[in-house]
Amino acid sequence: MSAVPTEVAASADRLKITEIFLSLQGEARQAGWPTVFVRLTGCPLRCQYCDTAYAFHGGDWWTIDDVVEQVRRQGVRHVCVTGGEPLAQKRCLVLLQQLCDAGFEVSLETSGALDIAAVDPRVSRVLDIKTPGSAEVHRNLWENLAQLTAHDQVKFVICSRADYEWARDVVAEHRLQDTCEVLFSPSFGQVQPRELADWIVADRLPVRFQMQLHKILWNDERGR
Secondary structure: OOOOOHHHHHHOOEEEEEEEEEEEOOOOOOOOOEEEEEEEOOOOOOOOOOOOHHHOOOOEEEEHHHHHHHHHHOOOOEEEEEOOOHHHOOOHHHHHHHHHHOOOEEEEEEOOOOOOOOOOOOOEEEEEEOOHHHOOHHHOOHHHHHHOOOOOEEEEEEOOHHHHHHHHHHHHHHOHHHOOEEEEEEOOOOOOHHHHHHHHHHOOOOOEEOOOHHHHHHOOOOOO
């Protein structure tokens, strides 16, 4: 058997990273907790409301061991692996496993366009189901819904009343509230938070309303 080329072996445990930073978790079940964010570079989607387009390109190569060590230095328990679309880099699965092995509470923010079946079951998967208003609804991998557990969460970013009604129907059709926590968020600048809250209350919808805490505190400041 031929030896593995040195340059290939050297890259086998590396990931392209846009940034690693400490902030407050702004969304989902862990909202409000001091959290280390590991933002991977690259995304195959182009949602019209994306607020992290700077992560589509660039970044630096990190070894997975160095990422875990950098997370450890921050001194907090919660870690969120995000993007971009983190699962677009296959070695993200190794990073998630190693973060769990190191004792961190790990969440993964993923678009729902890529298969989540191989993600370590200790990770809380936050699955972002794309609405028609995102301009990427055709990218939803509906088979992912069968993989969800009570440890996971599903998020809908609502861009309009039509988006709300679409998301409401998806929740009802798949009875998502019986599987995991369901989150509805207003798309920043497109739907007023109070408007979405009123719709949810009027329909007695079994979902959790949420706003992006980090945007309330720091607007769109990068690394916050």
